[in-house]
Amino acid sequence: MPVTRASEIGNYLYCRRSWWYRKKGFESANQAEMAAGTELHHRHGRKALASSLSRTFGLILFLGALILLVAYCTAQL
Numbered sequence: 001m002p003v004t005r006a007s008e009i010g011n012y013l014y015c016r017r018s019w020w021y022r023k024k025g026f027e028s029a030n031q032a033e034m035a036a037g038t039e040l041h042h043r044h045g046r047k048a049l050a051s052s053l054s055r056t057f058g059l060i061l062f063l064g065a066l067i068l069l070v071a072y073c074t075a076q077l
Contacts, residue, residue: 012019021028028034 008019011022018028
């Protein structure tokens with residue numbers, strides 16, 4: 001029994017004719033546009049990952065500064 005992937009279901013729900021063409025092995029006529037869209041998604045994914053890593057690094061720096069502040073204040077007592 002062949003495996004049905006979630007993306008395949010999404011393709012079917014979006015356009016049944018496109019899904020059928022793909023199942024029959026027909027190539028899309030707009031390969032350049034599809035390649036550009038794929039590259040756009042890859043760039044967005046890299047930016048989202050960089051943003052997440054920057055936020056995590058910022059939170060680590062903030063917590064480190066907070067720990068140092070608490071240590072300094074308790075040493076002054």
